[in-house]
Amino acid sequence: MLNLNNIAKTYQTEKIETIALKNINLNINRGEFISIMGPSGCGKSTLLNIMGLLDEPSDGEVKVNGKSITSYHDKEMASLRNSKIGFIFQSFHLIQDLRVIDNVELPLLYRKISAKERRRLATAALERVGLKARTSHFPSQLSGGQQQRVAIARAIVGKPELLLADEPTGNLDSHMGNEIMQILESLHKDDKTTIVMVTHDDELAKRTERTIRVYDGQLIH
């Protein structure tokens, strides 16, 4: 469902050119659960951002469902992210001013869906992560694990084909981390969601179907 062909990413400052990624060729198939591993600063997150259409490659081509997105403008990219991709971040990135239910509804605000339907879908997503009782809480009233579950509910509320998780357990203790992993596994198994997860944890990587290793901006096979 996602193809990266000859992807390179360089950051240009006044004098120095930093190569973050080079020569990346990667196919993500529908229904896969993939982990990305590598040392800090090797380009894992950059790779995930390019997969999530949050960042543009300096070179190469990204194809979503066989279609190149090179010529897409801001509005088309936004709409593609909205309909196909869900994000889970290491630091949750919940909007502190909004209640749990409103945070979960956020992706649906950018779709033509009635308020009532948005509420129904958000409640269902929270039920899926076991937080139905917390809809009216604010993020600050929840534990880290609970906040990450809210973030997962937000990522899955729009039923995306691809879920991208950037060290989703990185800020959690092993017990909470395990809970999050179990939710991801069940999403993969029961809902056939395609998941790409960046992690530092070998044990978690072992629980995925395929592990991609990145070193110095390149894939190691």
Added chain:
Amino acid sequence: MFKNYLVTAWKVLQRRKFFTFISLFGITITLTVLMILSTVLDNFLNPSGPSKNSDHLLFVDRIKVTSKDGNSNWTSQPGFRFLKDNVLKLKMPEKFSIFTVIEESASYLNGDKVTNHLRLTDSTYWEVLDFNFIEGHPFNKQELESGKKVAVINETTRRNFFGDANAVGKSIEINSQKYQVVGVVRDVSFMEIQAYSDIWLPYTTSSSTSYRSNLIDNWNAILYHSNSNMIKSMQAEYIAMLKNDFVTPDPEEFHKVEGGADTLLDIFAREFTSSYGYDSGAASLISILIGLTISFMLLPSINLINLNISRIMERSSEIGVRKAFGASTTQLVIQFVTENIIITAIGGILGLLLSGLILFQIEQSGLVPGADFRYSWHTFIYGSGLIFLFGLLSGAYPAFKMSKLHPVAALKGGSN
């Protein structure tokens, strides 16, 4: 969607209470000042009392006289002679009225001296201006011509002299002369400079006749036409008369007269821009007022822009998340501008309330006698327009800057 913006805007307001206070204070004070000034101006330009049909009226309020050698000139109210010889011969106006500006008169009430405002008028004065008589009637042409000592007084003067009783038929002593009251009118706002007074007398009752020979003095004229579209032609006729047919008894001293038959806007513009020639300066006045309004609004707008930009960092995670989950740049701009308009609207409503309160206090204080400073729909629309413009001005740039943040940078904390 809108509810979501509303909630966020409210939360953002609560987050930094001191800065919110500063923003709201700036907006409120600016709008209060602008609303008070515009209400007072609106009160002058769109009167609701006797001069309410001002779009049918022109006023000869000022003339600028130059001597033949060009060495001396005067700007003054016109005199009776000038009006009689020149203005009253105009062809276009359907009605004319001549009258003096207000002066103070002395009366004695139970042994105490009482000062009132007094105006000498003709009888058409009561036809071209629409007074509200609560008792009696105006003096007529016959009474004017025969110099009969009759008076029209306002409600306050009646109360002072006669208490709650009727005044018509009773006599009142003004400047040591007895006058018979023929009519009582409702109080007129001081803002209606041609209509306001406490007492109105036929000009023929003046103790001296020396006024009849003066070219410049303290007189005014009103020109009336039932068709308001004729106003422009009447103004042109007046200027043509000044340029070509001006009659002067003293061609050396009073060689040239400039000025105009003015609308209320022209009168205000002349005073404001000191334009006493053929052009009243109304166009410059409008540009000056627009310029002043904008520069006055600029300061709190810049303050708000700064404040909004400093909030980018605080909200960069939110921007990143919204972008990641599908918000386009346009949607984010709309969100931030809407939020800003909501904040501005709160300041605006406070400004409207505060200016309403201050105007009410001014009205009650009697500082401007008979003033009626209620908001008219003009000022209300003007005020709401200002609020909207304010919100847009101070919201658009920060919104654009915020929405342009790269999602990855925004999620990291908005470093570029």
